[in-house]
Amino acid sequence: MGARAIIPKRALADPDKLARALQNTLDAQAKNIQVDFQVTTRTWSHDVEFPISAPDPYTREIGTSDSIYAMVNDGTRPHPIRPRNGSILVFKGGFRSKTLPRTIGSGSGGSSGPEVVARAVNHPGTAARDFDTTIAQKWDKLIGPIFQRAIDAEFGP
Amino acid sequence: MPERSRALERLLARMRQLLGTATDALERVYPRGVAAWEGELERALREYHAAAYLAGSGARTPDQVRPPARVAVERDIATQLAYLRRFGVTIRENATWDKGWKTRAQSYADAIQVPYWRGRTKMLPLPAMPGEGSQCITHCKCVWEIVTVDEAANDYDCYWRLGAAEHCQTCEQRAATWSPLEIRGGRLI
Numbered sequence: 275m276g277a278r279a280i281i282p283k284r285a286l287a288d289p290d291k292l293a294r295a296l297q298n299t300l301d302a303q304a305k306n307i308q309v310d311f312q313v314t315t316r317t318w319s320h321d322v323e324f325p326i327s328a329p330d331p332y333t334r335e336i337g338t339s340d341s342i343y344a345m346v347n348d349g350t351r352p353h354p355i356r357p358r359n360g361s362i363l364v365f366k367g368g369f370r371s372k373t374l375p376r377t378i379g380s381g382s383g384g385s386s387g388p389e390v391v392a393r394a395v396n397h398p399g400t401a402a403r404d405f406d407t408t409i410a411q412k413w414d415k416l417i418g419p420i421f422q423r424a425i426d427a428e429f430g431p
Numbered sequence: 432m433p434e435r436s437r438a439l440e441r442l443l444a445r446m447r448q449l450l451g452t453a454t455d456a457l458e459r460v461y462p463r464g465v466a467a468w469e470g471e472l473e474r475a476l477r478e479y480h481a482a483a484y485l486a487g488s489g490a491r492t493p494d495q496v497r498p499p500a501r502v503a504v505e506r507d508i509a510t511q512l513a514y515l516r517r518f519g520v521t522i523r524e525n526a527t528w529d530k531g532w533k534t535r536a537q538s539y540a541d542a543i544q545v546p547y548w549r550g551r552t553k554m555l556p557l558p559a560m561p562g563e564g565s566q567c568i569t570h571c572k573c574v575w576e577i578v579t580v581d582e583a584a585n586d587y588d589c590y591w592r593l594g595a596a597e598h599c600q601t602c603e604q605r606a607a608t609w610s611p612l613e614i615r616g617g618r619l620i
Contacts, residue, residue: 294617295556297618297619298556298617298618298619299556301558301618301619301620302556302557302558302559303558305558305608305609305612305619306558306559308608309601309604309605309608309609310564310601312604312607312608313600313601316600316603316604378566378601379566379600380600412564413564416563416564419545419560419563420558420559422503422506423549423554423555423556423557424556426500426503426549426554427554427555427556427617428617429499
């Protein structure tokens with residue numbers, strides 16, 4: 275039994291419009307992800323930048339070079355803390371973190387309670403927040419309407 | 432502070448009332464009447480999704496709506512009907528009436544914001560619509576403000592404006608970051 279290729283007489287869609295729809299989808303998705311990263315640091319005392327880059331036409335990267343963000347995102351192991359210049363650590367014993375694991379948001383957080391004085395402490399480590407995987411998984415599920423909007427923008431009224 | 436249009440607010444209020452009344456009627460005859468209730472909700476979804484698109488786009492009559500927009504609205508309706516089918520299964524399978532079903536039925540009204548905003552934002556390739564991907568979800572009262580820079584060139588400046596409500600962090604950040612979001616030559620910059 276033979277096979278015969280059925281080739282359309284004309285392009286099914288304008289390739290330039292399709293390319294623009296793809297680019298707009300990538301850029302829209304990147305902007306949504308950037309906003310969510312910004313939300314995770316909204317109450318932080320220092321600014322964290324999340325620039326969008328395009329290493330190739332069909333890739334977008336949203337990241338940060340902020341080392342503190344990396345530690346919060348990836349978590350830390352238990353570790354000792356010793357004073358740098360002085361010989362004593364002074365800190366408040368109560369602490370509420372601004373962020374929670376796998377939660378896209380940031381709260382007020384802060385230290386509280388009476389002051390504690392110590393020569394050194396063993397920090398229990400910080401649970402990984404996994405902001406990157408949480409945000410990626412969220413927008414992976416939501417990309418359908420974004421892509422459709424980009425297509426509608428090209429082939430719509 | 433910008434607010435959602437009165438047309439959208441009226442449609443939302445009327446649809447919520449209609450869905451609430453239909454569900455109250457179902458409760459009186461339950462466990463019978465589920466198929467009729469589903470039919471009534473489906474009619475409401477179709478009618479109000481179309482009305483919401485017309486309100487957002489400014490089109491006065493349905494025949495002014497071009498085919499791609501019709502297809503988009505039909506897709507929105509199909510999404511809601513899929514949720515409605517599952518809801519109907521839940522109601523049929525339950526042994527007793529659940530007081531939360533009325534609120535759940537009325538929440539279908541919030542979905543008409545999608546076609547409304549599609550019409551209002553001229554089907555631009557915007558990253559998100561109010562209620563989409565935000566902490567506030569369908570309770571979002573934020574709006575897009577679209578400023579036409581050069582319509583022939585497909586150039587627009589798009590601002591995410593916080594609505595008259597308590598804002599979630601996502602919307603506050605969108606308002607700060609997307610101010611404006613630039614579209615040039617149809618490309619999201």
